[in-house]
Amino acid sequence: MPDSAILLIHCPDRKGIVATISSFLYSFEANILHADQHQDRDLGLFFMRIEWDLKDFSLDDAGFRAAFTPLALEFEMRWELAYSAARPAVAIFVSRYQHCLLDLLYRHQVGELRCSIPLIVSNHADAGDLARFYGIPFRHLAVENKAETERAQLTLLAEHGVSLVVLARYMQVLSPEFVAHYPQRIINVHHSFLPAFSGARPYHAAYQRGVKVIGATSHYVTEELDEGPIIEQDVLRVSHRDQVDDLVEKGRDLERVVLSRAVRWHLDHRILHYAGKTVIFD
């Protein structure tokens, strides 16, 4: 894979956006690798992801920002520029269940996730061995006083320059204050197909209701529990034979896949969010 730059754009829809951006990039020798766009016609919005090879590109980061800013102002764009070579720092929060953590660490090891993982935080000691096996610093912070714990967590995140927090079955609700520090940069996995069975013990509720399909949902965390923009969902068939324990077990296979996909797409800059929803460029 070549070194590339990725531009994500969000602006009011109007004629000429694609022509303007692609001509701009072409004038600096960009070789476009991938481009995708989306319009919300009801809201009159335009979204774009465009990725180009940096090999012949004649602008460095500062140069790009200087040259692109007037254009972005003209089109009232919200935009962000990222580089495939960058490895943003990701912190993983975990409680006792380790299946999602293990999945993330394995995928990171084999190169599926473009990030560094400088920190695993847990309110239990259990995941320490696994963290050490994968060579990731592990911090056990018991939650006695939630406000204090969150302050300690935020300090750790800041020290490690963390830009994405992944809740890999972290069984604590984060305060709105904490969430406000990482807007659209905390990804959680909930063990149901939201909006069904939000809140506690979704597998028990699913068993009780007698559903024939169970699901899992990864989403950005917002102030309101289980209400953030959905990134990915997947489901599995179940039957009357499945007891709650079976749902829990089968659900593990869903949770890890659904969370890992979300983390990967975030790191590949494939996600835009607006109006409480996500656009996933593929």
Next chain:
Amino acid sequence: MPDSAILLIHCPDRKGIVATISSFLYSFEANILHADQHQDRDLGLFFMRIEWDLKDFSLDDAGFRAAFTPLALEFEMRWELAYSAARPAVAIFVSRYQHCLLDLLYRHQVGELRCSIPLIVSNHADAGDLARFYGIPFRHLAVENKAETERAQLTLLAEHGVSLVVLARYMQVLSPEFVAHYPQRIINVHHSFLPAFSGARPYHAAYQRGVKVIGATSHYVTEELDEGPIIEQDVLRVSHRDQVDDLVEKGRDLERVVLSRAVRWHLDHRILHYAGKTVIFD
């Protein structure tokens, strides 16, 4: 397929049920074609479906009932006996959308559904042509006064000896009085994966929430809207590209399959219900 009898049983769990029933059937020369059982260990309940070839079987219907009743009393069974050769009368209720109706009529025509369909009822005239093409009597009953309409519907159902009512996207809520006439004998399809998006306009709600998966649910109708025992569910992936109209269109393929499976399983006597849930013997 041979002519067969099907026995559905529901009783407190205890030792010897299978031995007793299978010995009973064996003593009258039954050749068992299919048997399946289920236990709910929390509630201490036993469920069984057993199907046997009638060829060598030495009891007729009255004989079976006489011989089996003492045994059923001993084990406190709720039971029902059915015959594969029977063709129970099914009425289909429909409004404007005809995809579920068409699917049921086609499956009936090619022999997938073991029933007669003596009656299609609609609050619109639209489906009349389709009914006539498949040679099914069609009754257009506009819903002006709901109580009156329901009385007329109930009269029609009684006249035709209907034992199962299928709501094939019938956009009217039936009154508790109506439902009470057909307990666990009205099947509805709801265009979401319940319990998510119960009530009106589920595709709009799904679009609004930004889900990545849409679903459909078939269920027995009870007094409480969208709360009856779930029979079948299925789902389809969607993306940010799908507008409400796309969800409606894709959903049609789900609805017809999910409803037809439920009707078929009901007619094949594969469904037991208890505690607000279903057991589907396969």
Next chain:
Amino acid sequence: MPDSAILLIHCPDRKGIVATISSFLYSFEANILHADQHQDRDLGLFFMRIEWDLKDFSLDDAGFRAAFTPLALEFEMRWELAYSAARPAVAIFVSRYQHCLLDLLYRHQVGELRCSIPLIVSNHADAGDLARFYGIPFRHLAVENKAETERAQLTLLAEHGVSLVVLARYMQVLSPEFVAHYPQRIINVHHSFLPAFSGARPYHAAYQRGVKVIGATSHYVTEELDEGPIIEQDVLRVSHRDQVDDLVEKGRDLERVVLSRAVRWHLDHRILHYAGKTVIFD
């Protein structure tokens, strides 16, 4: 949905293609509704689908062709231009099984398929009633002498200006001569997940092999049986309980969906083919 034009492009990959095309369209006041591109980096190929609103667009068809041709020559493009308002003529070939035919006719009736259907051809009389119900001319051409029958078929297709032939479980193999008249314009559905179980009686072969998943495949017809570019595939789980008849029955639900999607994507100009494969723009 607005009246729109769709441009499909296929050319050697090089810098500036997107900039050139989008600037060209912008200069004639096109409001782009949808654009998607794909590169095959191994083969150095570029593919694009771009759709724009015709409302403000200042070129008519002849004007577009005159203005675009120099550009197309410069980039060595193969291209085609289509209009959403056009309703190309589609002929459906069918034998005895009518589930795929019924599905196509229903979807056509409710507006899912942007085409006219001036002709249904069959080597059996069975589908005549269904054709008449949907108001489509039906021609029964028994296949006694294949060469003669194909000549008659080709004459009919020419008379009706047919541009796409859909084989909706048409159980005859078309000759290479026939296929040569409609290159990449004949769509077939095969009742297995190709390349598994190509040829005759795939459900029997799947049953024999004991697979746990069955599938269906829609593809463009080429000279070599079941070897054309795959457009769509889908699968269903099966188990040891499913006899060949059950596979046939379950398979019907796959076949109709897989074929209808292919026809729709073709009519929406979403398919490009190259190197024996398809690109499906979504």
Next chain:
Amino acid sequence: MPDSAILLIHCPDRKGIVATISSFLYSFEANILHADQHQDRDLGLFFMRIEWDLKDFSLDDAGFRAAFTPLALEFEMRWELAYSAARPAVAIFVSRYQHCLLDLLYRHQVGELRCSIPLIVSNHADAGDLARFYGIPFRHLAVENKAETERAQLTLLAEHGVSLVVLARYMQVLSPEFVAHYPQRIINVHHSFLPAFSGARPYHAAYQRGVKVIGATSHYVTEELDEGPIIEQDVLRVSHRDQVDDLVEKGRDLERVVLSRAVRWHLDHRILHYAGKTVIFD
């Protein structure tokens, strides 16, 4: 979960089998937990899995065998008896790719797999760290002389009393002699939906053919490569955007799930095989 016994039966179909077996078990105070049966009517065969609680059961293993043998002879049964408390020894063979190994070790650790794993064998040293982390003895046996290596492997398996060999992406073909030592006791995962793309490099072949669905298959190993009875299959959608590397990556998620399910079902004594196929009791 209670301590239980599981009886698997395979015999010519005739009347009275279920009655005989269930009466037999009832006479020794068995409380049946689960029973499932299957008939192959074409071949006239009967299959059964029956599981009962050992708590009140009045026969020990020897007693059961003594009492049941006459009955088994009468019905010409092939049968096997197993106990849920047993932990058969499983050896895992692996090459360089570790995703399937990791998945098995994690599931073993959390209790999903009822077995001991006394041995991991590899023709590469790579998996040694992972084996040590999970506390499993690891043997690196480079394959220079295949016959010699297989002799060394067979000695190891015998020493550890191994009753099931799992090929977790072991990239060597076992000789017929090796296979003959573990009939229906070697489980392999192949990275395609067999019978499509058997043999080497299935993802390359799938890419070349342009399929829209990829799969993985777990099966018992027989003398003929990729021809053994299929235990489980699963699939994932792919598109023209997926390069071979993407198929490999997505396929990993399929392979691990498909292999782990097969191992689990084998250990739970849910699998019967006959005529080159499997019955999976659920």
